[in-house]
Amino acid sequence: MEPAPRGTMAAMPLFPPSAPCPCGRTDARGRARAWSACCGPCLDAQHPAPDAEGLMRSRYSAFVLGGAGYLLATWHASTRPAQLDLDTAAKWLGLQVRGHRTIDAAHAEVEFVARFRVAGRAVRQHERSRFVHEQGQWWYVDGDVL
Ligand SMILES: [Zn+2]
Numbered sequence: 001m002e003p004a005p006r007g008t009m010a011a012m013p014l015f016p017p018s019a020p021c022p023c024g025r026t027d028a029r030g031r032a033r034a035w036s037a038c039c040g041p042c043l044d045a046q047h048p049a050p051d052a053e054g055l056m057r058s059r060y061s062a063f064v065l066g067g068a069g070y071l072l073a074t075w076h077a078s079t080r081p082a083q084l085d086l087d088t089a090a091k092w093l094g095l096q097v098r099g100h101r102t103i104d105a106a107h108a109e110v111e112f113v114a115r116f117r118v119a120g121r122a123v124r125q126h127e128r129s130r131f132v133h134e135q136g137q138w139w140y141v142d143g144d145v146l
Helices: 052-065 068-073
Strands: 091-104 107-118 121-134 137-145
Touching (some): 052 068, 052 107, 052 137
Antiparallel strands (some): 091 107, 121 137
16 A cells, blocks of 8 residues: 655644754753754654654654644554544643664564643553554554553
């Protein structure tokens, strides 16, 4: 199956290039990475995420910014839903990447905790996600809730 086309982010709201990336990644000095130096280039379809953790982070940012097109475009064809309706009422509160395990050149797992609030209720999503590298890019496959 053909991968979903890139460049489907026209509906993505603009995000300031110098603003801290929604995924919360920090540099070696603990400073927040800017959108333009983190997930921005992935969501702007300039280049695919460099590794599974980068893809996981960029997908979190897509949830924050309402980028359903990016989520579908980075979802492996074997598990990709036909469509995705994001819950626009969800307020994303933060992402913590707990671990990034490279299994081999084409398989990796990322364990994370994502927190959000919906209908006044705080939700903590702890998941280990599986990723595969095919056709020159990483894809989200599925995950186990922990
Ligand atoms: Zn980021």
